[in-house]
Amino acid sequence: MATSEAPVTRIMVAVNESTIRGYPHASISSRGAFEWTLQKIVQSNTSGFKLLFLHVQVPDEDGFDDMDSIYASPDDFKSMKNRDRARGLHLLEFFVTRCHEIGVACESWIKKGDPKEVICHEVKRIQPDLLVLGSRGLGPFQRVFVGTVSEFCVKHAECPVVTIKRRSDETPQDPVDD
């Protein structure tokens, strides 16, 4: 049986924070993509997969609007950097803990930059077998203003990509939120 000797399948899952205020956790679509991967692909074959969690932090949106950038001292930047780091680690902890509970091997790391560019760059570097992305599943009208990371990655990432749309019953009041 040829398939029984297959090496571990490496699945990259790009994860991000929720945009909902006062909700410092993984976004609804990130969690959806992760749970889909576990339920539909990994199932009970936990030794056959390794999950690679990539969290891309967007520099301009992570804290600058909370402080006066003109008067920000080097120490302000340092504490901001530490806070970003803490938030990123907190986010990844959610996914890594769940993997440990289930017994799926995983790795996780944080990068800064434009998510779509960084994800494609990391795919090139890491060469996973599959990239799983959560998507808000916005309609064409909303997409014009918001743009989607998943559309870009489907076109440009150098590996197979699957986009998991958010379930309609999980859409928050403002569908642009996640």
Place this chain on the structure above:
Amino acid sequence: MATSEAPVTRIMVAVNESTIRGYPHASISSRGAFEWTLQKIVQSNTSGFKLLFLHVQVPDEDGFDDMDSIYASPDDFKSMKNRDRARGLHLLEFFVTRCHEIGVACESWIKKGDPKEVICHEVKRIQPDLLVLGSRGLGPFQRVFVGTVSEFCVKHAECPVVTIKRRSDETPQDPVDD
């Protein structure tokens, strides 16, 4: 362990014939998509998956150019229909036989029509957990003239879709061929 009780994951694989003359078999990209599914997703967890093979036959391209359509009698059409059916079954046999060898449950069926429309319609009807499509991986210049089923399905199919690009070392002399 929540994932150990997961029901079977149903993966639809759309398959088509090779366009290479005198090569009456599955296309290179269909076989690539199928093998990717077995190696990277199913692995040795053969009881966790069911593969659903959909073959869409395009009416205008299956035989009309071999006969004079003006003088075609009802019997000519009947024999053409039988020949189409035989070719379709021959194609599906390749995939079904391989599944039986490995021990993965499968189903297969043939539909007629525009592949991209029929695939999306069948996804709606069958509701698979994942749709796997092979793709020739054409560049933007070639795509303008050829169009791609996969791009359409990624946008319109009502389930997660993954596109498996043909390996560059398997590209035939004319990359539009498959």
